[in-house]
Amino acid sequence: MRILFIACIALVALVCGSCFEKGDCIINNTNLVKFKFINTLDKTVHPVKFASIEVVGSSIVLYNNNVEVSLIALPVDPYKTEASFILKYADTRNDTINVTYRNQTTIPSSDCGAFVYQDQVTLVENPMDTSLIQGSTLTKVITTQLLGNAEANFEVYF
Amino acid sequence: MRSTFSLLFLVLCFLAHAQEVPVDTLEVRNKYLPTGLRIGTDVITIVKSNLSKQFTGWEVNADMDINRYYLAMDYGQWAVVKPISNGQYDNTGKYFRFGVDVNFLKRDPDRNMFFLGFRIGRASFSDSVGYTYTIEDPATSPVTNYGVINKSLVNTNLVGHWAELTTGLRIKIYKFFWMGYTARMKFTPSVSGEKELVSYDIPGYGLSSRKLYWGFNYQLFFKIPFTSKLAPVENAKK
Numbered sequence: 001m002r003i004l005f006i007a008c009i010a011l012v013a014l015v016c017g018s019c020f021e022k023g024d025c026i027i028n029n030t031n032l033v034k035f036k037f038i039n040t041l042d043k044t045v046h047p048v049k050f051a052s053i054e055v056v057g058s059s060i061v062l063y064n065n066n067v068e069v070s071l072i073a074l075p076v077d078p079y080k081t082e083a084s085f086i087l088k089y090a091d092t093r094n095d096t097i098n099v100t101y102r103n104q105t106t107i108p109s110s111d112c113g114a115f116v117y118q119d120q121v122t123l124v125e126n127p128m129d130t131s132l133i134q135g136s137t138l139t140k141v142i143t144t145q146l147l148g149n150a151e152a153n154f155e156v157y158f
Numbered sequence: 159m160r161s162t163f164s165l166l167f168l169v170l171c172f173l174a175h176a177q178e179v180p181v182d183t184l185e186v187r188n189k190y191l192p193t194g195l196r197i198g199t200d201v202i203t204i205v206k207s208n209l210s211k212q213f214t215g216w217e218v219n220a221d222m223d224i225n226r227y228y229l230a231m232d233y234g235q236w237a238v239v240k241p242i243s244n245g246q247y248d249n250t251g252k253y254f255r256f257g258v259d260v261n262f263l264k265r266d267p268d269r270n271m272f273f274l275g276f277r278i279g280r281a282s283f284s285d286s287v288g289y290t291y292t293i294e295d296p297a298t299s300p301v302t303n304y305g306v307i308n309k310s311l312v313n314t315n316l317v318g319h320w321a322e323l324t325t326g327l328r329i330k331i332y333k334f335f336w337m338g339y340t341a342r343m344k345f346t347p348s349v350s351g352e353k354e355l356v357s358y359d360i361p362g363y364g365l366s367s368r369k370l371y372w373g374f375n376y377q378l379f380f381k382i383p384f385t386s387k388l389a390p391v392e393n394a395k396k
Contacts, residue, residue: 113243114289
């Protein structure tokens, strides 16, 4: 009799436990890969003035007003797995940044729906440049997943 | 001479008596030999399949006793058509589970069961999703995004694995007919073979994002007996 009572309690616990099935709906993805420019000596931000940044294979042109920025956020195409950006500095020099990434579609819950995020973001060395970005000495990987709340994916030290 | 004849007669009587098997001896078979194979189905899955537009499936269950231990196996099919807020997810596949149950009702002459058990589950399936999506990021101005994303993705030849702890009852209701329930605590799901789509639902398991998941079966069984001889229960020794 005692065993049957325990069995009934176990059943009720399992049925009640199965009610808590609402999924978390925290979507924090972005399609922007972020580069932060840092001064090697004092670790402060290092502003860089761009004439423009072009996204290769699209008509997107960014940072084309000659303003100094210490953080650039460059969009990747969710239909592709690689992206190239042409950085045109205010002093007429150019750089090219190439990145590869993986698209992953996930469904947190039926209420949240499906969304795509990018991870495994990798910088591809440009054989034409001795460093990834002219004048920089080091590029540090912060996170390889594109997240809205991530301050940067890469830190570029000057 | 008379005493020799008497002695021979006594020996013959004894031998003749020894030839007869006592009729009141109960023949008890080896307690580790299976008494039968119990085959059944999950009623909840059948009802759910008929009532829900999002789920079709069935499941058969079988177990076989080895004393108080039961080898258990389940096989089923599972297909889900799940509307999501920005599209639709589908999957279809087969699954099986196998494992052992331990009966804790040792002295029940009918071998009714209250059991605890363990299962290993494996599913082979495919899934797909079609959805539209707009990246909503404060930092994304209209000039930097790629507009509305329309994606249609398919995974084929997926394999899912998980483990389960089970508990439940098996009650003999009439001759060869049994009923019972099995409650399952499923855990450690994994899927291999995924491409761009991360699988949402694993046949036989449920939502793959849940590292701990619950399942429940209400089952009806038919027992195919292997013998009419009695197998001993614990109190038969007493």
